Amino acid sequence: MNSPNDPHPLLKDYVRYETRRQFFKRGASFIGSAALGMLAPQLLRAGAPQVANEPMLPKVLGPHFPARAKQVIYLHMVGGPPQMDLFDYKPVMKDYYDKDLPESVRQGQRLTTMTSGQTRFPIAPSLYKFAQHGKAGMWVSELLPWTSKMVDDMCFIRSMHTEAINHEPAICYMQTGNQITGRPCMGSWVSYGLGSLNQDLPTFVVLVAKSTNTEQVQAISGRLWSSGYLPGQHAGVSFRSAGHPILFINNPAGVSAGVRRKMLDGLKELNELNFRQLADPETHTRIEQFELAFRMQSSVPELTDTSGEPDSTYQLYGVEAKKPGTFANTALLARRMVERGVRFVQVYHNNWDTHSNVAGRLPMQCKDIDQACYGLVQDLKQRGLLDSTLVVWGGEFGRTVYSQGGLTKENYGRDHHPRCFTMWMAGGGSKPGFIHGETDDFSYNIVKDPVHIHDFHATALRLLGMNHETFTFRYQGLDQRLTGVEPSRVVSEVLA
Numbered sequence: 001m002n003s004p005n006d007p008h009p010l011l012k013d014y015v016r017y018e019t020r021r022q023f024f025k026r027g028a029s030f031i032g033s034a035a036l037g038m039l040a041p042q043l044l045r046a047g048a049p050q051v052a053n054e055p056m057l058p059k060v061l062g063p064h065f066p067a068r069a070k071q072v073i074y075l076h077m078v079g080g081p082p083q084m085d086l087f088d089y090k091p092v093m094k095d096y097y098d099k100d101l102p103e104s105v106r107q108g109q110r111l112t113t114m115t116s117g118q119t120r121f122p123i124a125p126s127l128y129k130f131a132q133h134g135k136a137g138m139w140v141s142e143l144l145p146w147t148s149k150m151v152d153d154m155c156f157i158r159s160m161h162t163e164a165i166n167h168e169p170a171i172c173y174m175q176t177g178n179q180i181t182g183r184p185c186m187g188s189w190v191s192y193g194l195g196s197l198n199q200d201l202p203t204f205v206v207l208v209a210k211s212t213n214t215e216q217v218q219a220i221s222g223r224l225w226s227s228g229y230l231p232g233q234h235a236g237v238s239f240r241s242a243g244h245p246i247l248f249i250n251n252p253a254g255v256s257a258g259v260r261r262k263m264l265d266g267l268k269e270l271n272e273l274n275f276r277q278l279a280d281p282e283t284h285t286r287i288e289q290f291e292l293a294f295r296m297q298s299s300v301p302e303l304t305d306t307s308g309e310p311d312s313t314y315q316l317y318g319v320e321a322k323k324p325g326t327f328a329n330t331a332l333l334a335r336r337m338v339e340r341g342v343r344f345v346q347v348y349h350n351n352w353d354t355h356s357n358v359a360g361r362l363p364m365q366c367k368d369i370d371q372a373c374y375g376l377v378q379d380l381k382q383r384g385l386l387d388s389t390l391v392v393w394g395g396e397f398g399r400t401v402y403s404q405g406g407l408t409k410e411n412y413g414r415d416h417h418p419r420c421f422t423m424w425m426a427g428g429g430s431k432p433g434f435i436h437g438e439t440d441d442f443s444y445n446i447v448k449d450p451v452h453i454h455d456f457h458a459t460a461l462r463l464l465g466m467n468h469e470t471f472t473f474r475y476q477g478l479d480q481r482l483t484g485v486e487p488s489r490v491v492s493e494v495l496a
């Protein structure tokens with residue numbers, strides 16, 4: 001029979017043959033936790049975010065600088081919106097209709113397999129009228145009448161660029177700072193660095209909106225909101241648009257809240273015992289996930305129930321906001337989430353991959369998001385939340401000025417284009433009514449103030465009070481960071 005002090009039989013070999021490296025690694029972890037425990041009251045008095053329990057304290061770093069933004073709403077248009085049809089006005093292109101793109105402009109840029117076999121690259125001027133708006137005179141397409149009303153609240157970057165030319169690596173690059181999957185996304189980094197503002201809701205939430213048109217949707221997988229090598233509790237929590245927002249958090253029939261509480265208490269004791277024996281940090285992740293799920297049983301239904309919103313809300317966002325799963329509905333939920341302390345809200349809207357039928361698809365895409373984006377920004381503004389909430393809008397790359405496939409006066413298609421695209425920000429310390437960057441007459445090459453994806457990430461982190469160069473996580477012997485190892489800079493010009 002085993003002595004009461006003996007390890008469990010299944011753990012006996014593990015304990016007996018533990019290596020010196022494993023022992024000292026565990027010892028260092030315990031010493032660090034003890035030291036941080038003594039410092040915890042000072043950290044909390046200094047303004048570091050509070051967390052659910054002490055084992056989570058080492059995961060919250062706090063800002064390096066005074067933060068302009070506390071929360072983020074990131075609106076990702078999956079597929080790549082055509083910048084020259086929305087924000088990057090190129091009137092000279094009307095004179096080039098159906099003429100081949102000059103090789104001096106293309107400069108040998110690699111093409112996707114969807115247009116590399118074309119014998120011609122005929123230029124397709126935008127079908128849509130543009131007008132200048134706001135104090136800065138920002139050009140905005142007629143497809144975005146609501147957006148044009150708020151350009152003085154927005155900061156436009158017309159010189160974004162990337163190396164990725166296909167969707168999966170490009171979206172991954174935009175979200176995680178790397179074209180290879182398995183890295184933490186931006187939301188996970190923010191969760192890891194700043195922690196929670198509401199212990200009853202996830203720190204990082206993901207919403208996938210349904211587009212009205214579904215001609216060419218792209219795959220959106222949980223890899224995009226993975227925590228990668230960061231601790232698991234920093235992964236995004238995906239809310240469903242129909243049925244229960246989150247699966248498996250409600251009690252089964254016949255199981256009361258009291259019974260569930262007793263079960264979780266017992267399970268926590270077992271997991272704590274497991275942690276003391278194995279020192280696996282993911283054990284505390286598991287404990288926290290169970291506890292958060294229990295708390296969300298009451299917080300999530302209240303969050304997602306929009307029936308109490310006044311009529312003025314739907315006048316602002318549009319009547320589509322009443323329909324679960326629409327972009328307008330997710331925008332409204334995003335506001336409700338930041339209002340309740342969710343740190344990072346990621347929204348995906350699909351079907352921007354306009355290889356063909358721009359005339360048939362793009363107006364529907366814009367109608368889905370136009371009033372809703374306006375409503376979101378104005379709603380945050382009137383509630384006093386815009387100053388502390390960074391709203392980001394953009395895709396993973398841009399589109400070509402030349403047509404993919406057939407070209408007519410009434411319609412055309414556009415292929416992927418990584419050399420330049422447009423994004424915008426609002427609130428959170430970004431400079432309102434500002435335009436940064438410039439492209440050539442073909443919206444093909446950047447001629448002024450280029451902004452790489454890593455520069456954008458560095459800038460967003462700076463607005464959140466984080467230094468992208470020192471905000472790291474040790475993994476596989478390297479100090480990993482969102483902005484990677486190549487030089488990147490904070491785009492100070494777009495900071496208010």
